[in-house]
Amino acid sequence: MTSHPLTPAAEAAHVIDAVLRDLREGDHRGVVVDSPPGAGKSTLVVRAAGELAASGEPLMIVAQTNEQVDDLIARLGARSPEVEVGRLSAVDYEPSERVRDHPRCRVGAKVAELNSPAVTIGTAAxxxxxxxxxxPWAIVDEAYQMRSDALLRVAPRFVRALFVGDPGQLDPFSTVETDRWTGLSWDPMLSAVNVLLRHNPDLPVHRLPVSWRLPHTAAPVVAExxxxxxxxxxxxxxxxxxLRFSGPSTSALDDVLDVAAETGWGLHELPARFTVRTDAEAASACATLAVRALxxxxxxxxxxxxxxxxxxxIAIGAAHRDQVAVIRSLLPPEAAGITVDTANRLQGREYDLTVVLHPLSGRQDATAFHLESGRLCVLTSRHxxxxxxxxxxxxxxxxDAHPSTEPVHLNVPVKFPDGWEANQAILAYLHRAVSLSRQR
Structure with missing residues (x-):
């Protein structure tokens, strides 16, 4: 086990101080901050925004979804209520309660309607x-979720920028063929950070070293x-x-929950069988586990x-929307508050207990979609x-029957770990954990 000379809080503070120092004193056009799940990305964004605004220089914040924008506004209101915020939105946008609660937030469809606030925030779109x-300044939140072409469209609006994101989660995606751009340094399907660093290799890159979400039982597994x-x-x-459950265990599913409560991880394996994507037995197991936990x-x-x-x-995560729909339909009314969603929509969220339908469960093949390492990373790092x-x-x-066969292209950096390796690592750990729990 690696020994650390600093406490987690001291180590994280050391890195954050270095990031803010680069923002205040460095002469680089940008600063990149890589973050593992639950490392305080939003906290860093809010702190940096408050300090830049306090210096008298207005800044823009670019988030990827309206949910992220509203969440950042709420956090800015809690930490720096004196800072004026402009919420750049669509014409038909209805301010959420979080936005309305901000003491000094103005909403507008155009920049001119916002009255030159210290912080202007909106989605990349x-x-x-x-x-x-x-x-003078921009902060790009969840920058690894942002396509590089989206960055090109907003880059003329700022001079210097802080890019914050998680390199281990889902990459940007497209529903159209993108082979024509493969290998180009400005490939629009690369993330904003990847293209930024390929054209500006000297930019400082910092890495947040501590996850405040994942418990000690999960951080080494997810990190490896x-x-x-x-x-x-x-x-x-x-x-x-x-995490403790009251009452005795009365079924195999209860046993899985008890193991998860004790060790941080649980694995409920169904008999091997090729199934349709909306596997009724697997969907029922996911719903029942969450209901029993409640x-x-x-x-x-x-x-x-x-x-x-x-x-x-409590959250249940799956790879596809039709799987989500089936699981949600199986929840009784008293469990309606349980979140059921895809990995894409669970990014950035956290829960005490998560139930995950493995993307490869019941499949006859291992496609690139189902082997995407970021998808499994999101699903197994929300708890x-x-x-x-x-x-x-x-x-x-x-x-084993479907080793990674993705073609290797010139000028395209190989991504590590690939989905094949990541799936093997998670499965190996889960089987070891189950084996050890049975020996106790």
């Missing part, structure tokens, strides 16, 4: 429609599978968090306090206490 004006060259550690240690009145204890495991603190994976047996054999 909305910023792409702005054709006039410039800002999805961040093998950078790594990170959990902000908590053994005994800092616990019915057994779990209690979650952490550095943030102790509280009941309520429906809004603060425990994650339960539901899968049919035979995934390891499926992976």
């Amino acid at each position: 909305k910023w792409a429609t702005v054709s006039e004006g410039s800002w 599978a999805f961040y093998p060259f950078t790594g990170f550690r959990s902000g908590t240690g053994p005994g800092d968090r616990s 019915a057994r009145q779990g209690a979650a204890s952490s550095e943030s306090g102790t509280g009941p495991l309520t429906a809004d603190r 603060r206490h425990a994650c339960v994976v539901v899968a049919r047996k035979g995934i390891a054999e499926l992976l």
Whole structure:
């Protein structure tokens, strides 16, 4: 086990101080911050925005979704309520409660309607429609979710920028063929950060070293599978968090929940079988696990306090929207508050307990979509206490029968880890954990 001379808080503070120092004193056009899941990306964005605004220089913030924009506005209102914020939006946008609660937030469809606030914030798609004006500073949040062509459309609006994002999660995607751009340094399907660094290799890159979301049982597993060259550690240690269920175990699913509560991970394996994508048995297992966790009145204890495991603190993740629809239809009314969604829509969110339908469960093939390492990374890194994976047996054999055969292109950096490696690493750990729990 690696020893750390600094506490997690001290190590994270050291890196954040270096980032802010580069913003204040450096002469680079940009600063990049890579972050593992739950490392405080939004906290850094809000702090940097407050400090830049306090210096008297207006800035623009570029987020990728309206949900991210509203969340950042709420955080800015909580940390720096004195800073004026302009919410750049569509004409028909209805301000959410979080936006309305901000003491000094103005909403407008055009920059001129915002009255020159210290901070102007909007989605990348909305910023792409702005054709006039410039800002000394920009902060690009979730920059690895942003396509490089989207960055090109907003780049004329700022002089210097802070790019913050998670390199291990889902890459930008497109529904059209993109082979014509493969190998080009400005390939629009590369993330904004990838293209930025290929054209500006001397930009400072910082890495947040601590995940405040993932418990100590999960951080090493996720780091080995999805961040093998950078790594990170959990902000908590053994005994800092616990999840307990009341009442005796009455089924195999209850046993899985108990193992997950004790070790941080659970694996519910169904018999090997090729199935349709909306596998009814697997969907039912996912729904039943979440409902049983709710019915057994779990209690979650952490550095943030102790509280009941309520429906809004449980999530079920799947790869496809039709799988999500089937699982959601199986939840009883009393469990309606449980989140059920795809990996794409779960990015950036966190829960106490997550249930994951493995993307390769019941499949006869291993396509690039299902092997995407970022998809599995998102699904297995949303939890603060425990994650339960539901899968049919035979995934390891499926992976062995379908080794990675993606073509290697000139001038295209090879991505590590690839989905094949990441899936093998997660499965190997889950099987070891299950084997050890049975020996106890």
